[in-house]
Amino acid sequence: MSRLQAFSELPIVDVSGLRGGPDAQAEVAAALGRAAREVGFLYVSGHGIAPALFDGLVQAAQGFFARPLADKMAVYIGQSTNHRGYVPEGEEIYAGGTKDRKEAFDLGFELPANDPDYLAGNPLLGPNQWPALPGFREAVSAYYDAVFALGRAMFRGFALAIGEGASFFDAFITRPPSQLRLVHYPFDANAADAQGIGAHTDYECFTLLHATAPGLEVLNGAGDWIAAPPVPGAFIVNIGDMLELWTNGEFLATTHRVRKVREERYSFPLFFNVDYATRVAPLPRFVRADEPPRAPLIAGEHLHAQNCQSFTYLKTRLERGELQLPPGSVGLSSFGQAGLRRGR
Numbered sequence: 403m404s405r406l407q408a409f410s411e412l413p414i415v416d417v418s419g420l421r422g423g424p425d426a427q428a429e430v431a432a433a434l435g436r437a438a439r440e441v442g443f444l445y446v447s448g449h450g451i452a453p454a455l456f457d458g459l460v461q462a463a464q465g466f467f468a469r470p471l472a473d474k475m476a477v478y479i480g481q482s483t484n485h486r487g488y489v490p491e492g493e494e495i496y497a498g499g500t501k502d503r504k505e506a507f508d509l510g511f512e513l514p515a516n517d518p519d520y521l522a523g524n525p526l527l528g529p530n531q532w533p534a535l536p537g538f539r540e541a542v543s544a545y546y547d548a549v550f551a552l553g554r555a556m557f558r559g560f561a562l563a564i565g566e567g568a569s570f571f572d573a574f575i576t577r578p579p580s581q582l583r584l585v586h587y588p589f590d591a592n593a594a595d596a597q598g599i600g601a602h603t604d605y606e607c608f609t610l611l612h613a614t615a616p617g618l619e620v621l622n623g624a625g626d627w628i629a630a631p632p633v634p635g636a637f638i639v640n641i642g643d644m645l646e647l648w649t650n651g652e653f654l655a656t657t658h659r660v661r662k663v664r665e666e667r668y669s670f671p672l673f674f675n676v677d678y679a680t681r682v683a684p685l686p687r688f689v690r691a692d693e694p695p696r697a698p699l700i701a702g703e704h705l706h707a708q709n710c711q712s713f714t715y716l717k718t719r720l721e722r723g724e725l726q727l728p729p730g731s732v733g734l735s736s737f738g739q740a741g742l743r744r745g746r
Contacts, residue, residue, distance in 0.1 A: 406623035406654050406739075407440045412630055412638070418448030420555045431562030438563065438641050438649075442656025442738075443620050445636040446610070449552050453635070455545045456612055456670075459584070462541040463668050466507060466533055467586040477531040479508060480715035484520060485581075485706075486510060487531040491588075493714050495600075503662060507533075507584040509542065511550075511577055519678070525706045526579035526678060546582050546672070549610055549637075553580070553674040556608065556639070564649055565687055571607075574676035579702055580606065581675075587617065587660070587667040603655035603738035604642040605708045606675035606701075611638040615667040621657040621739055630658075643737040644676065644701055650684035650693055657738040678702030703728035 415433045419426035437444035466474070471490070479487035489506040509530040513520060520528030532539045554575065561570035601621070611618075616631035618638065630638060646655040660669070676682070683698035707727050710716040711734050719725040 405439050405652075406442065406656070408624035408626070409441050409622050410628060412441060412443050412445055412620070412628075413437045414445040414447055414633070414636065416448035417446050417556065417559060418450070420559050421450070427559070427562060427568065431559050434556075434559050435563035438560070438645070438653040441620075441622075442654045443630060443638065443640045443658070445633050446556075446639050447633075447636045449637060451548050451552060451637075455548050458541040459545040459612075459670060460614060460668055462535075462538045463507070463584045463586065463670070466535055466538060466584070467505060469533075469535070473533070474505075474507075477507075477533050479531075479713070482531055484510075484524065484528040485526055485709060485713075485716075486528075488533075489713075494712050495714065503590075504585055504587050504660075506586065508581055509546070510579055510581045512543070513577065524678060524702075526702055527577065542582070542584070545670075549582075549672045550580065550674075552637075553608075553610060553672065556610070557674070560608065560645065564653075564685065566685075571676065574680045575674075576677055578675045578677050579705060580673060582670065582672045585669040585671070587662070587669070589666040590662065590664065601657050601659040602735065603646075603657055603740075604640060604671075604673055605644075605705045606642040606673040607644045608642050609638075609640050609671045609673050611640070611669065611671040613638070613667065613669040615663060615665050617660045617663045617667050617669075619659050619661055621659075625739075627659070642673065643704065644682050644699075646737050647682050647696055647699060648685055648688075650688035650696055652688050654739075655737040657735075657740060675705060676701045697730065699730065699732070700728065703731070707731035708734065 417430050419430040474488045477487040479489050486509055491505050512530055513528050515529050517528055557571040558568040561568050613632050618630040619627040620630050622628050641653045641655050643655045645653045680701040681698055682701050684695040689695045710720055
């Protein structure tokens with residue numbers, strides 16, 4: 403069972419030790435484990451990512467989102483078959499039923515157009531849609547590759563934190579549907595104190611986030627919303643649904659949201675997942691008489707099912723009978739604090 407605390411700020415963990423020897427790795431893993439159990443969110447420093455990569459990503463995002471709507475809709479996510487491309491404002495609706503006040507561009511682990519899974523109709527794997535914008539693909543891909551490498555290191559730290567060998571996750575991250583989102587919250591001088599993105603958990607294993615301005619809030623164990631502003635040189639990391647499931651709820655996919663702020667904001671979460679067909683079930687060490695095992699899920703199917711329930715274009719396809727939810731799918735807000743209230 404999660405021991406989520408009534409925290410008032412997020413812990414900071416220096417992960418440079420993951421590049422060191424066994425003792426240094428164990429020290430970082432212990433800190434990651436405490437943060438995952440007690441908060442579900444943390445700042446990560448010592449990651450080694452060059453600031454210039456983030457600067458290049460911000461410039462690429464600014465250039466793309468400044469384009470006319472018709473240019474952005476040329477790569478609309480709804481014309482893709484593997485959930486990649488431009489997400490216009492109002493496309494996403496979370497469990498609360500409100501449309502999000504943001505626009506985004508979604509991409510993932512790049513696979514060629516002749517990839518067998520893509521050709522077979524996998525809903526999350528394959529090539530990205532790239533806008534015809536000079537330098538955009540290069541800047542975004544460079545950032546993705548660097549942060550994906552950091553994610554691999556973080557997986558090794560989390561493996562140690564749950565009592566497994568450092569290489570436990572390696573076999574599950576060969577071609578994962580790990581998505582990078584470029585998110586733009588437009589400037590609004592008359593912004594009221596309202597949500598820009600609804601309360602939710604992330605559907606994957608964990609997320610590495612960089613943002614240009616405050617707005618993110620995290621729900622603590624007392625039910626209070628705690629601000630999580632950017633810390634210079636650090637990523638924000640949060641636990642997702644799949645690590646909650648693997649630990650049978652000991653790591654919690656902490657609920658979070660974005661508040662509308664009176665400034666333009668860019669946010670860049672990279673959602674780290676395991677391979678699409680990975681069966682995720684509670685590890686035996688986390689199963690006790692008073693904590694029976696939760697039902698297993700297929701990682702990619704869970705992500706696809708959550709997308710189908712929150713993206714308008716996918717919900718339309720469901721209503722038309724063009725898509726079906728995978729067997730055993732759960733509803734939105736089935737993890738995190740909302741899941742606890744439902745008795746998951």
